[in-house]
Amino acid sequence: MPQSFGFSTTSEEVVNAFADRVKGRIFLVTGPTPNGIGDYTLRALATAHPSTLLLLGRNPAKYTPVVDAVHAIDPNITVRVYGADLSSIASVREGAKAILSENERIDVLINSAGVMGLPLEYSVDGVEGHFATNHLGHFLLTNLLLPALKKSDEPRVVNVSSAGHRTGTGDYSDYNFRSREYTWELGYGQSKLANIHFSQALAKRGITSLAVHPGVIWGTSLSPTLSQDVLDELRDRLNSFNVKSKTPTQGASTSLVAALDPKGKEYNGSYMADCQVSPPLSDGVNKEGASEELWKLSEKLVGQEFAF
Template structure:
């Protein structure tokens, strides 16, 4: 079915095609702020009547419009919200503890929370903010929730996309290097999960302007990015298309095949990523060990 999908596929089209893969199942989505990719994924999933939708992010009070939209589609869906700040590892641990207490299983995790900022900033855990928000925090949450994922008949983890200097101690910080490094970690994290028997994919959702990703980003730089995309002929997407690739990764039965797990998706299709970093030998295990060191806990399964 995914062969029919592409750049212009809408979120709802994917869910409608795989409605039987949504009904009665439990989905956890990080970064559910209004006007973001998590929001778009949740609204689409609600159309096919999942049993439970778990919203995880640092600002629960802001998620009311998303919850209202879900309930308007299907009031029978159980919606649970968990306040988790991925910039604080203790917050991740506390949130994971509550999720473990209040839920019997999780079928799909969609890690879509992220940050994009122009300046170098370290979290309270001493980790560069892009790297912690986009990867380390999700690494910890996903592993802590593995007991619930393993209770699913078909667990799946979707990560919406050289670690020797992850904290920029030996090089000048440039925002797109920090952001790019963190998203590259999503690729290797998915490969590492796949090697451990958990179906997982990383992906690029497409270029979408005006989402909730970078609220603190200087407007001048955002405008520069828009002009740059226009001058390069980059085809930008609307939010109604923005979660489609993540939903294909989460729902398409073909993505459950062992030989495909750990792959990379763009425009709803499995593709070979551009650049050598994605295929660097040993990088997934290197990242896994570094991540364990940063969170102070080893995970084996």
Template sequence: MPIFDSSTTASDVVAAFSEQAAGKTFVITGGSTGGLGAAVALALASAKPSMILLLGRTESKIDPVIKDISNISPTTKAQFIEMDLLLLSSVRTAAASVAALVSKIDVLINNAGIMGTKLARTPEGVESQFAANHIGHFLLTNLLVPQLQQAAGKARVVNVSSKLYQFSPMDFSDPQFASTPWNTWLAYGQSKTANILFAVALSKRLESKGVRSYSLHPGNIKQTGLAAGVDPQSWPVIMKLFEEKDMEIPKEKTLEQGAATSVAAALDPQLDSASGAFLDDCQVAKALGYASSEENAEKLWSLSERIVGEVFSY
């Protein structure tokens, strides 16, 4: 089996495991041109999957990616589905659209996200980074579980997190910053911790039903444009947090290198026995206790159900 590291590209991973992608159906959130989701989709296209569905807010930003997929693999059906992760009604509509198109999903990649934004809230009063990065994906994933369960026991859910989860655990006493002084990087860190805990909770519920889940750090990828939404006044704050937490700034990667761990999480058969794991550089890595705790995963699940107004039992 190949040895992957920080220099591995998404194309390297697909080349190693192309048989794991051929003829499969992939659903990816956030597929705008130039972004991480697009890089993942284009790499997967080279293995000739059956279908790639790209979920996002703006069709004009995803259309070029769909055209590129079709050029790489004319037999792959690629399609845009509109979805705004900040609106639960939009997530429900998108999930229904996906279910109407496919009876089976092999891999769901929860890739879309926002970072370092000014304080904003959804109609339900949820802080926007927690909403877009976790709550929207929590709802989408659970609504698509029937399709994931049809993948012959081989389905995977991939949550794109970040090493910046180390900025903050889940603050279950005040997750929406109702009384806590606003700090966009603590909010971002909390949302990325939620991505990891969500994978833990999903694994506990669904591994026995043939659905595995993973979370991952893609790398520090400046090409994606994720930083374009950062509140400029918050940059000095993040440097202070790196110092306070005694954290190293994550290593910078190219877009192709950044997409590699998402593709590994989707395809690498060696990960079959590691459901619930956090990945870095395409390998299983250790997450801090608060982000890997089953107790915290259960608390997050309950909080998430309350926010979306629906209970999911498996």
């Protein structure tokens, strides 16, 4: 990764550095909500003239400003928007089916959608909310889209994790918190650690994949259930540790380095922060057998095994 890139690097700067890795290629980004990092990822990519940008999220009608922004940058880009609720296995299957019906190839998949701060609640499939949306939905989507990814000369999967993975243990035996105390920090941390283990598992299967921490970004739709008082408390806590916040375009930069830097192959399965490969913040990242344990659990939960 370029050593000049760091905390303040913007998404536009990354795309400008790797413009030849964007032109004519096809990118899919989940979670393209306006003013979030998915939005800024797409806007930056548009400046380097990709062939096609695919957007996937729960509320397609809300993504019109993002589509309009992309076409304002380059009206020749093909933009397709798909609806899928990542917390629902059936919805993800329908979304993937629609994507595959219209797109023979996908070069880069950026799994950027996420939720944070949920009370203990379970998805329609009976899975804890953070784990269902942040990991399981992306696990299923990625595997269902592998036929299109494998048609790329250089397929890559980026999983947007978080420094919040520090509260994860790597033990997925009680993924639903049936026999241990639940806090949203533990649920979120478990799902974000799962993002890293998912990248590790993909790397073992020959798919270039990196997991990234975008940074602390306020004002996005990541945590709609948290009250302002809780958010203020969280902000104060982070400030006490001198954790600086980022703008959305700075937050999107690490995802784009992971997606575009040709040296990414050398760091396959790694964790990144501030546009650089970084040491993880939980010993659970390197827990022996955790990535395969997670893979088998995920296959069981979605009711399908995936052969490579």
